Amino acid sequence: MIEFKNVSKTYAGSDRAVVNDLSFTVADGDICVLVGPSGCGKTTSMRMVNRLIEPTNGEILIDGEKNTSMSGTQLRRKIGYAIQQIGLFPHRTIAHNVATVPNLVGWDSDRTARRVDELLDLVGLPPDQYRDRYPAELSGGQQQRVGVARALAADPPIMLMDEPFGAVDPITRDRLQNEFLHIQEDIKKTIVFVTHDIDEAIKMGDKIAILREGGVLAQYDTPENILANPDSDFVSSFVGTDRVLKRLSLVLVRDMDLDPANGSDNLPRISDGLTLKDALSEIIGAGADRGLVVPDGNGGSPSGTLSIDAIKTLSHDAEVTSG
Amino acid sequence: MGSALGATPIAILAFLQSEFATGEQKKVGFIDWEWIRDNFREDIVPAFFQSIYLCAVSLAIAIVISVPLGILAARYRALYPPLTIITGFFYTIPSFSMFTILLFIVGFEVGRTPAIVALVLYSLLVLIRNVVTGLDSVPPETKDAARGMGLTDRQILFRVELPLALPVIVAGMRIAIVTLIGISVIGAYIGAGGLGDLIFDGITRDFPTLYVTGAVLSTLLAIGADLLFVGAERIMSPWARRSRGAT
Numbered sequence: 001m002i003e004f005k006n007v008s009k010t011y012a013g014s015d016r017a018v019v020n021d022l023s024f025t026v027a028d029g030d031i032c033v034l035v036g037p038s039g040c041g042k043t044t045s046m047r048m049v050n051r052l053i054e055p056t057n058g059e060i061l062i063d064g065e066k067n068t069s070m071s072g073t074q075l076r077r078k079i080g081y082a083i084q085q086i087g088l089f090p091h092r093t094i095a096h097n098v099a100t101v102p103n104l105v106g107w108d109s110d111r112t113a114r115r116v117d118e119l120l121d122l123v124g125l126p127p128d129q130y131r132d133r134y135p136a137e138l139s140g141g142q143q144q145r146v147g148v149a150r151a152l153a154a155d156p157p158i159m160l161m162d163e164p165f166g167a168v169d170p171i172t173r174d175r176l177q178n179e180f181l182h183i184q185e186d187i188k189k190t191i192v193f194v195t196h197d198i199d200e201a202i203k204m205g206d207k208i209a210i211l212r213e214g215g216v217l218a219q220y221d222t223p224e225n226i227l228a229n230p231d232s233d234f235v236s237s238f239v240g241t242d243r244v245l246k247r248l249s250l251v252l253v254r255d256m257d258l259d260p261a262n263g264s265d266n267l268p269r270i271s272d273g274l275t276l277k278d279a280l281s282e283i284i285g286a287g288a289d290r291g292l293v294v295p296d297g298n299g300g301s302p303s304g305t306l307s308i309d310a311i312k313t314l315s316h317d318a319e320v321t322s323g
Numbered sequence: 324m325g326s327a328l329g330a331t332p333i334a335i336l337a338f339l340q341s342e343f344a345t346g347e348q349k350k351v352g353f354i355d356w357e358w359i360r361d362n363f364r365e366d367i368v369p370a371f372f373q374s375i376y377l378c379a380v381s382l383a384i385a386i387v388i389s390v391p392l393g394i395l396a397a398r399y400r401a402l403y404p405p406l407t408i409i410t411g412f413f414y415t416i417p418s419f420s421m422f423t424i425l426l427f428i429v430g431f432e433v434g435r436t437p438a439i440v441a442l443v444l445y446s447l448l449v450l451i452r453n454v455v456t457g458l459d460s461v462p463p464e465t466k467d468a469a470r471g472m473g474l475t476d477r478q479i480l481f482r483v484e485l486p487l488a489l490p491v492i493v494a495g496m497r498i499a500i501v502t503l504i505g506i507s508v509i510g511a512y513i514g515a516g517g518l519g520d521l522i523f524d525g526i527t528r529d530f531p532t533l534y535v536t537g538a539v540l541s542t543l544l545a546i547g548a549d550l551l552f553v554g555a556e557r558i559m560s561p562w563a564r565r566s567r568g569a570t
Binding site: 050052073074075076077078081083085086087088089090091092100101104134136147150151160 | 462464465466467468469470471472473474475478483486487560562563
């Protein structure tokens with residue numbers, strides 16, 4: 001658990017706060033996304049967790065203990081760190097890069113080697129093929145996978161991720177996001193995740209902290225609640241006029257109550273793994289008012305139909321959750 | 324060139340070694356191979372090694388001074404301009420003047436010491452500059468990632484910054500050693516010994532074999548030293564070569 005308690009940061013020689021009286025709590029195993037326009041102090045806030053930046057006022061507690069209770073370097077070895085520019089060591093092989101923190105904390109070489117292979121497998125880079133390469137020999141997407149593997153190396157309970165999928169094309173980013181969410185289901189890290197992209201925040205976050213210029217917390221809530229009930233004009237404009245559609249992207253077709261599937265041969269077929277947003281797009285695209293829901297993957301018998309009306313009803317319902 | 328004038332090579336040799344011969348009559352060809360063979364062990368090899376010693380010691384001392392100064396200048400930026408101005412001043416002094424100044428103003432005895440001092444002074448600018456440039460070239464995100472993962476400042480310097488700066492630092496060493504070998508030849512003028520002796524003697528005595536030998540060997544020495552550093556850099560930074568290949 002990470003607790004921000006009235007944390008402020010003002011740089012010397014400036015009278016404007018970068019982060020202003022920030023208080024919120026990240027529960028164990030949650031991804032908390034800090035999102036906001038540039039200059040909102042989201043990266044500064046994240047970097048105060050592992051004391052790359054020291055707050056001017058307030059304190060940050062990790063599992064109830066002040067993060068100043070040990071030296072900065074000791075603290076940072078216990079917290080995973082992944083950044084947009086990745087910052088792999090160009091002069092070290094992939095295996096050596098991933099092994100950075102295990103080497104710092106003195107794991108023996110067998111344990112480290114096993115862990116490196118395990119992590120490369122986890123992020124989808126076959127160890128035999130990638131272990132001995134240098135970073136420059138990898139594509140941007142592969143380097144970001146290595147960056148994540150390196151952050152996970154010593155199995156830290158907490159991870160800080162600053163736009164960790166920012167430096168790749170949208171398709172690769174989408175894939176990396178999905179893979180990471182999949183990994184997170186198993187590893188259940190407590191994560192502070194920084195992005196400027198509200199869509200990424202909605203997709204990745206269990207909770208979202210929306211910050212505005214000057215480092216003021218505008219709203220801290222689940223993605224569903226932020227989309228359904230933005231607290232202020234700032235939040236609703238930051239979230240965007242398509243927030244209804246964004247909410248639909250949080251719900252999967254298989255989580256809906258479906259209508260019976262009789263006499264629906266001419267309807268577009270919709271995989272139940274799609275989000276409501278994508279399903280809506282398919283139905284409208286086919287010129288229909290409902291679609292036939294079929295199980296994800298090949299074949300399987302239809303489980304029912306989904307109508308535009310059902311989606312419409314749901315988007316008026318402020319209590320919607322992603323089930 | 325070269326009428327033999329009936330003199331046997333042995334006679335010429337004796338003539339040369341008596342060290343007062345001048346003039347046309349001792350020439351048996353532009354290069355007197357016999358002389359080279361006979362004096363190889365006694366004169367040429369020692370001169371060659373004296374030159375290597377002179378340059379190696381000077382470069383080693385210059386590195387020991389420059390690397391810490393360069394690291395400091397990269398950290399504390401205010402140091403860099405004065406360092407560049409002072410070492411740049413040394414670098415601009417013509418080599419004959421430098422040797423003379425050291426002898427007459429600083430008051431060194433004729434010999435190796437003032438030569439080494441001069442050679443060290445000449446190397447500082449390029450070495451310090453390349454240490455600073457090399458450290459500056461380390462990507463900031465690499466340093467940030469290193470710090471974020473809990474490396475101490477010292478670990479970041481030795482495990483990240485210096486290894487990544489190495490190709491640029493070695494490039495500085497290459498320029499320095501080639502410059503040193505060139506200037507060290509002139510050091511013979513103040514008694515530093517080495518291949519410069521062969522060249523100066525050869526010129527004084529109008530004996531091409533001597534100065535050509537000195538010139539060729541000092542050129543080979545410079546080329547060899549340069550290649551040595553290229554090779555060392557390749558061995559020490561395999562990643563740089565591979566990344567060049569990848570892009």
